[in-house]
Amino acid sequence: MKAFRRWIKRVLPVLAIVMIAGLILSRVFSPDPGEIRPETTISYNQAADFVGSVVEVCGIVAGADFADHIGGQPTFLNFGDVHPNQTFTVVIWGDDRPRWLQPPEQKYRNAEICVTGRVDMHRNVPQIVVDRPGRIVVR
DSSP states (O other): HHHHHHHHHHHHHHHHHHHHHHHHHHHHHOOOTOOOOOOEEEGGGGGGGGTHHHEEEEEEEEEEEEESTTTTOOEEEESSTTSSOOSSEEOOGGGGGGEEEEEEEEHSOOEEEEEEEEEEETTTTEEEEEOOGGGGEEE
């Protein structure tokens, strides 16, 4: 019995240290809760084939507009052509605009960008709603 108690006194502190280190490391290396990892990278004209998927969509912004007269004050980044003939749209809602240092419609107009998010459809046009600048990368 004495041998068992000595063994416990030696093992418990080591076990506690290992468990605490594991907790700390899991916090340090866990992804940001807002981080989205794309399944694949596609061109904007392929987005309709990936509805419901988290992807990175790349292309040149053909038109960029801040619709402050519409409810929710969205910013639209259109690909393929300008509205209403766009092939794909990125939407940034007005509540999220303050996260950008420069207005998105100015920053991304005519730029080649990649945007990461879940593709959904709005009025038969695939779109991704973006809530933070880190989801858009200028190429």
